Amino acid sequence: MERRLFGTDGVRGTANIWPMTAEMALRLGQAAGRVFVRGDHRHRVVIAKDTRLSGYMIEPALTAGFVSAGMDVMLAGPLPTPAAAFLTRTLRADLGVVISASHNPYQDNGIKLFGPDGFKLSDAIEVEIERAILADAAPALAGPAELGRALRIDDAHGRYVEYLKSSFPRGMTLAGLKIAVDCANGAAYHIAPDLFWELGAEVVRVGTSPNGFNINHDCGSTHPENVARAVLAHGADLGIALDGDADRVVMVDEHGQIIDGDQVLALIATQWQEEQRLTGGGVVATLMSNLGLETYLADRGLPLLRTKVGDRYVVERMRQGGYNLGGEQSGHIIMTDFGTTGDGLLAALQVLAVLLKKNRPVSEVARPFTPLPQKLSNVRVQRRIDLTSPVIEQLIKDSQAKLGRKGRLLVRASGTEPLIRVMVEAEDEALLSDILGSVSGAIASYADSPAH
Incomplete structure (x- = not known):
């Protein structure tokens, strides 16, 4: 079956135009709900979103679909994609959903799905859901007594921040560092500044005033020059730029020079190799990663395994081979010791840990190889x-x-x-x-x- 709805990262399109309509969201909730209603326990789904205006349309439509399929809906509100994956696991939910088009402009939106293990759904399950959405026959729905309920998760923010802090080396602090953080006016606008401040840093807030229309607009990881200007203007030690759903990160040094996902992979791989923490004996990346990264890792006895573009394919290869580090040049960094999907904040914390251990300026540490043009x-x-x-x-x-x-x-x-x-x-x-x-x-x- 040719996939008509699901792409490399869920369903995505222009808001209020098929397939990104309230009708399709309702159908998706019903179809996914029926696929994941298994057994006689109360079935639960976590729904998070970014800050796009159209989230107000898609969230209630999805909620209605899941409730009508007999699933209880836990609404997390604006929250990064990796936070939804984390909550799906820790709350023992049957399914996780994120309403986001990631780095795309506000006109677009998308729906990403996670299984109970926190990993993105397989192609086979997505095809099963897609068939049900597009079927002519009416979906099988729950009876009046089996309808689900909807409730808000009041402590979602705090749960995720504490999880992120637990990944940072014990006893280490960011005190004395000034960090510019560009949240792309997206899902991490309230979480990222709190995280770095609670770990001791002085935080320069950038892209933290979402209005439904300005997500990713001339800011965030697709426009790292924005945080670079903030670094130079405020004399910060480094800058961190996230995308709209905070599953990717691009950084800049104290001079405003960009540190992309390939450099982040090289930096973490080198440190983990020294500490004998790197499993699988290599690193997984995509066809887009620079040849310079491949050469750098090869010189250290580490092969670079390439996959199709898309962090889901990186994760699949990592799980197949027992690798605990992989990612994309665009800034998706996956570390399976900590999480199940790309997480910009987790990656930034690992880079900061290396910088503190080296005790040298960012510009001297965070660009370990020279990329090929x-x-x-x-x-x-x-x-x-x-x-x-x-x-x-x-x-x-x-x-x-x-x-x-x-x-x-x-x-x-x-x-x-x-x-x-x-x-x-x-x-x-x-x-x-x-x-x-x-x-x-x-x-x-x-x-x-x-x-x-």
């Missing part, structure tokens, strides 16, 4: 195009031949937006720019051609 281009398309067509495959083959062994070309369809993403790496920056432009232009022309 890499550029990205997003080609917006109006409809899905076949990237395995002979025309596109020949284009990719010819371009890769020009790059040779010292460069890489990656062309893929976004799983969350109507985009074709083109990434080129090469030592020769002129060649890099030439291939990026020619491939992006050719794909745009191909997509616009009525013959395809």
Whole structure:
């Protein structure tokens, strides 16, 4: 069955346009509820959301769907995606749901699902739910006496903050550090500043005034220059930039220079290897991670295992091979010693722990390797195009031949937006720019051609 609703990270789309409508959310709640109602105990689902205006539409629709399927709904309010995964496990819920489109603008929204173990659902379960949503027949619903109830989780914020603090080395404090924290006007706007302040830091708050429309707008991990300006303006020791649902992090040093997910992976891997805490004998990342990271880790005897783009695929590979560290260049960092999904705040705390142990400026520690020059281009398309067509495959083959062994070309369809993403790496920056432009232009022309 071709997946029509679920992408690489749940269901996502423009708010109030199918599939991101109240009707679909209701159906999803009913379908997922019936799939996860197993046994005779009271079934529970945790629902969290970010700060988008459309969350007010989707949350009650989902709640109605789950209640009608016989599940009790626990509403956590604005809360990071990894916090919902954490609460699903610790509250012994049968299902966790996050209403968020992550790093996308406010016009978009999405629905992500977690199983009772806190991990994202498998493709097979998502297909089962999707079939039920799209079926012509009316769903089987609970009887009048078996309807669920809805209640608020009043201590969700505090539970998650204490969990995060427990991951930080005992006896270590952030006292004496000034940290600029950009919450992207998203789900962590009230949690992240509290966390770092409670651990002793002086906190410069950035992107902590959500209004329903400004999530990720010129702020957060997709615009790290915003927190970089705050670092320089306030003389901070470092900056931390989260995305709208705080499952990814990008950092900047005291000079405002960016530290991306690849550098974070390298830093944590090196420290954990020294402390004999790294399991599996390597690190898991995606096709997007820089060749510089792969070379750096190889020099330390650590292979870099690559997966398709998407933190769910990184997690799957980690679980298969017993790896406890993996992530994406975009800032999804997964540490299975602590959590089940990407967590920007957990990753930031691990980086801070390394910095305190080294007792050196961030700029001297947090960029352990020199990346190969890499550029990205997003080609917006109006409809899905076949990237395995002979025309596109020949284009990719010819371009890769020009790059040779010292460069890489990656062309893929976004799983969350109507985009074709083109990434080129090469030592020769002129060649890099030439291939990026020619491939992006050719794909745009191909997509616009009525013959395809």
